[in-house]
Amino acid sequence: MPPLFDRQFALDPYPAYAWLREHAPVRRTRLPSGVEAWLVTRYADAREALADPRLSKDPRRHGEQGSHGKGKVGIPGERSANLMTHLLNIDPPDHTRLRRLVSTAFTPRRVAAFAPRVRELADGLIDSFAPRGEADLIHEYAFPLPIYAICDMLGVPQEDQEDFRTWAGMMIHQPGSPRGGVGRAVKRMRGYLAELIHRKRAESDTAEGGGDLISGLIRASDHGEHLTENEAAAMAFILLFAGFETTVNLIGNGTFALLRHPEQRAVLQRAVAEGDEKLLGGAVEELLRYDGPVELATWRFAARDLVLGGQRVREGEAVLVVLAAADRDPAKFSAPDTLDLARQDNQHLGYGHGIHYCLGAPLARLEGRTALAALLHRLPDLRLAADPDTLHRRGGLIMRGLRTLPVEFTATEGG
Template sequence: MTVIDLAEFGPEFNADPYPFYDRMRARGPVHEVCDRAGNRFWLIVGHTEAKKALTDPRFSKSAETVGMTLLDEEVIGRHMLGLDPPDHTRLRRLVAREFTVRRMDALRPRIEDVADGLLDGMAAEPGCRADLVGAFAFPLPITVICELLGVPTADRDRFRDWSNEVVAPTGPDTEKAAVHGLAAYLDALIEDKRRSAADDLLSALLRTSDEDGDRLSATELRAMAYLLLVAGHETTVNLISNGVRALLTHPDQLDSLRADFGLLDGAIEEMLRYDGPVETATYRFTREPVPLGGTVIPAGRAVLVGLAAGDRDPGKYPDPDRFDIRRDPAGHLAFGHGIHFCLGAPLARLEARIALRSLLERFPGLALDPDPSGAPLDWLPGLLMRGVRRLPVRW
């Protein structure tokens, strides 16, 4: 089988990977590829095959399967995304006791207040123009997750820089510095919570134990805080900005939603399917040779499951490149599938629901504000996150 060099696709692949995934899928749902850095791995682009891989125990989440240690796990500690049962089961059980629907629902008034305050700030911008990411899509979820976990307001700008570098690294040295910076910061924050516990999730995780008295160790607590902080806002930033961009480039769908906000929940699910915030799941590793989609992935190989690619598979969704807020996108993979399904999905949906309705009601004339020079949008690099660094809008 020919190894596909993703670097040959050029910058167009980063801006709009879907036509490339279509061409790959036409040749088969599973391919061996290499990236710009020369790393070789297997990429799954079919929906059926992606869903199977997300639940097949022959695909391990632990890098130890292939004798690797990932940077964040080496510095911060092993977290749920890099563990298999029973370790994953134990950690998820402990955090799920505190990450409850009741706790999430109780956040609604605060999320609405934060959204309204940010929109007030946007409305005060001169020239009725703003960067939607910087003014709204980023500060809303970062404020919510930081307040939920108990991160002081004064520390959030530093955290933003670290987090951006972790999910979309600009280079190995800057990525390493960001991970080390986060580790040191979280150690200090956790120690502060030990001395003076508060009514926040991190303090609750310090106290929590199951019926057998099991608790999170110091390293596990740091890794859990890292995962919740990073995953708890980066995905929602892109859900909001990608969703707004989809609406503004499909005015008929935007008009339908404005006319009937009863369509909002379905619209959010279609946004997740059409151009979701996570392009691929984090690495899996084959424990043994795995037949999938007419090919065999050898043992000991790294595998990326294409969530975005699978959600544009015409075998699952008719006319998949059409954005249709009345579509039934049930079964989309934007939050994953199986035991690693995103724990924060209810919070992300709640934030998106509040953010989108508040934004569209406040700015009925909202539109994209492209660069007069014709410069393209600045897309996040890499295959993990799907989104832009800035989204200029006007109203």
């Protein structure tokens, strides 16, 4: 078995995942944090596990204790900040109620109406570095774009958005962000969200009630039920936390893949020039499959003993579905290690499956399409400015993303 979780694995985990798919598709493994979990790597098993009601999302189901215990399986700081009541941590019927309420506020219409603002943000960020002829696309483009976008959508005033950028940088260890850890950033964000929700709740009782997402969450109701203040804060937090990092990685990994596959990049560049939205949309799906932003689905725990992929999983044991492995399973995808932007019937698992399918996937796809199209249109000779083998991946278990992405291009005036 190839080694897992070392530096070489972080750079390219796909050979190790291929070995696991063939020889040990459901394997119990000790993670770098010390927690033991079952890794699920085949597509059929992964899809089944993502929708299996016997696998709970509630961290309280986790049976391990001590140094292998509960604090290692969630977002650091979310428990102490009272942010546990979000969709990634709960099961039906609470999940059903919360998802229904949130869906009334986070609608496809709201996302579609946000498209011009995302284009404006993308162009504004490119304007800021286009005259230099070089940039770090993670720090200057992929990272700020989704932060500013979700802040705008949530209704965070512009004068406060730099604070959110700082906290987000702390959460994913973004270079240049102050040290202090994820837990501290989560607590600061929680305190701010509590104040903002209180203010928006007061405004919602007047004619000043806004059209932003937090105001929508406050107003959301179903048969007389409303989100509590803690639930609204937790939902705003997880939309920000889960939404921005996945989009950072989608833009970064996607651009990196295109720069390493010039023939595919040329196909997409022609599609952008011709306004071929269908091919652009399909390209984003293939980039999600080929080197997606989420390497492992978020934690699941056996609510009772069960058999998964021929292995007996005991009650309380942790299960991690390896999306990156499932989405390169040759039993599901032809030539799975080949980037093919014209791939058809691309039913990847990049945003999950079942009742926990990512609520923010439409927004992430919109941001990914817009960001990639703007780069290819505005910087047509974009190229890597570093040896790809020297680029580092960010630490962490769930997400897969680059720390930096240095590029060069012909300098142009902004606008």
